Amino acid sequence: MSVAPPYTEKTDEQKAICEMVRQFADEQIIPSAEHYDAADEFPEPIVEQMRELGLFGVTIPEEYGGMGLDLTTYAMIVEELSRGWISISGIVNTHFIGSYLLMKFGTDEQRQRYLPRMATGEIRAAFSLSEPELGSDVQAIKTSARKVDDATYEINGQKMWVTNGLLSSLVFVLVKTDPDAEPRHRGMTCFIAEKEPGVAQGAAAYAGFNVPPKIRKLGYKGVESTELVFDGYRCPAENVLGGEEAGLNRGFGQMMDALEVGRVNVAARGVGIAQRALELALRYAEERRTFGKPISEHQAIQFKLADMATQLEAARLMTLRAARMKDAGERAELEAGMAKLFASETGHFCVEESLRIHGGYGYSKEYEVERLYRDAPLLLIGEGTSEIQRMVIGRKLLQRHRR
Numbered sequence: 001m002s003v004a005p006p007y008t009e010k011t012d013e014q015k016a017i018c019e020m021v022r023q024f025a026d027e028q029i030i031p032s033a034e035h036y037d038a039a040d041e042f043p044e045p046i047v048e049q050m051r052e053l054g055l056f057g058v059t060i061p062e063e064y065g066g067m068g069l070d071l072t073t074y075a076m077i078v079e080e081l082s083r084g085w086i087s088i089s090g091i092v093n094t095h096f097i098g099s100y101l102l103m104k105f106g107t108d109e110q111r112q113r114y115l116p117r118m119a120t121g122e123i124r125a126a127f128s129l130s131e132p133e134l135g136s137d138v139q140a141i142k143t144s145a146r147k148v149d150d151a152t153y154e155i156n157g158q159k160m161w162v163t164n165g166l167l168s169s170l171v172f173v174l175v176k177t178d179p180d181a182e183p184r185h186r187g188m189t190c191f192i193a194e195k196e197p198g199v200a201q202g203a204a205a206y207a208g209f210n211v212p213p214k215i216r217k218l219g220y221k222g223v224e225s226t227e228l229v230f231d232g233y234r235c236p237a238e239n240v241l242g243g244e245e246a247g248l249n250r251g252f253g254q255m256m257d258a259l260e261v262g263r264v265n266v267a268a269r270g271v272g273i274a275q276r277a278l279e280l281a282l283r284y285a286e287e288r289r290t291f292g293k294p295i296s297e298h299q300a301i302q303f304k305l306a307d308m309a310t311q312l313e314a315a316r317l318m319t320l321r322a323a324r325m326k327d328a329g330e331r332a333e334l335e336a337g338m339a340k341l342f343a344s345e346t347g348h349f350c351v352e353e354s355l356r357i358h359g360g361y362g363y364s365k366e367y368e369v370e371r372l373y374r375d376a377p378l379l380l381i382g383e384g385t386s387e388i389q390r391m392v393i394g395r396k397l398l399q400r401h402r403r
């Protein structure tokens with residue numbers, strides 16, 4: 001009788017990569033996260049090492065210079081990076097979504113032009129849906145593009161919350177191209193907007209593409225989140241994702257597809273931060289003594305640890321299941337939504353429990369869990385809030401039920 005391998009089982013290749021990334025997190029990320037977090041500074045030396053390790057090309061096919069690995073392996077890597085510091089996974093995340101969009105929807109020419117340099121991390125990508133007046137209701141996007149001559153679109157409008165908004169070279173930006181379209185999502189297009197990394201005021205070919213100062217945040221420091229202001233920015237028609245003929249007014253579907261893999265990725269981040277919170281809690285519970293014994297020997301603390309570990313395990317399994325379904329070519333909106341919802345809430349839960357176990361010290365900047373406590377809430381918001389995940393799950397459940 002054949003026995004199916006457990007979900008947590010890794011191939012030899014996955015084991016080797018995860019060990020390598022875990023060592024990288026232990027030696028390079030965790031020791032310096034406190035510094036970059038406190039200074040809210042981009043961790044360039046860490047990012048440089050990530051380039052050397054090939055981490056920007058994990059899912060990019062080998063023919064373009066990447067590793068050609070699947071979403072499951074990518075999710076495992078993201079867990080290890082996020083265990084170190086979720087800002088590091090944030091630096092890779094939008095890049096991963098950009099490369100997914102190119103691989104799935106880009107023209108041959110677009111893939112050739114961008115993927116080899118994306119695989120090495122020479123150029124990095126951001127993606128931009130949100131605007132000052134909208135996040136959940138993506139179809140309400142106001143930023144618009146209109147054709148000004150045969151080969152050019154002009155983009156006008158304002159975007160919000162763009163992770164890697166300043167230092168990226170490419171922004172996959174969703175804009176309105178047909179204001180009269182009904183339903184609204186049929187009138188949206190994804191443009192590959194190029195810019196000069198690190199330059200706030202676009203000039204020459206990038207004139208009209210401006211990046212205001214980064215948004216000051218509770219946590220998730222180091223990686224910049226910015227607005228983008230498009231003021232007459234000229235974008236070549238050839239930069240419509242998938243080409244003008246195939247891609248015009250198809251952007252909403254393309255972005256929603258990418259968000260499905262993005263949600264697996266955020267789920268993996270929830271698993272990573274939960275794993276770290278549990279490790280810190282276990283260590284502290286053995287060290288700290290009250291009433292004559294280590295607090296780990298109080299049943300109330302053991303119950304907390306048990307709940308954390310149980311939820312963490314479930315979150316990991318759900319994340320890997322959603323990833324494996326995607327890798328098998330199946331639609332996984334329901335599973336990706338469930339994994340994102342559960343794993344991000346688990347990340348938040350475990351961090352809060354870990355903070356409680358640390359007592360007063362958890363509130364001190366001397367302890368790592370204080371940073372985790374400021375970082376974890378982002379996972380409840382980015383790539384669809386918990387409320388939006390429940391809407392997606394509910395809708396998909398009913399669709400499957402009615403079939």
Ligand SMILES: Cc1cc2nc3c(=O)[nH]c(=O)nc-3n(C[C@H](O)[C@H](O)[C@H](O)COP(=O)(O)OP(=O)(O)OC[C@H]3O[C@@H](n4cnc5c(N)ncnc54)[C@H](O)[C@@H]3O)c2cc1C
Binds near residue numbers: 164382387
């Ligand atoms: C640090 C950070 C980085 C980000 N990075 C990016 C990025 O790189 N690219 C990008 O495009 N966006 C990014 N975002 C934006 C993020 O995706 C949005 O913040 C998120 O989708 C929520 O949108 P909103 O903030 O406009 O909240 P709103 O949509 O205004 O929602 C406000 C509240 O109402 C709830 N709500 C909304 N609609 C419903 C409903 N129908 N039923 C029940 N409840 C509802 C929400 O769950 C939330 O609790 C980032 C955000 C943050 C904080």
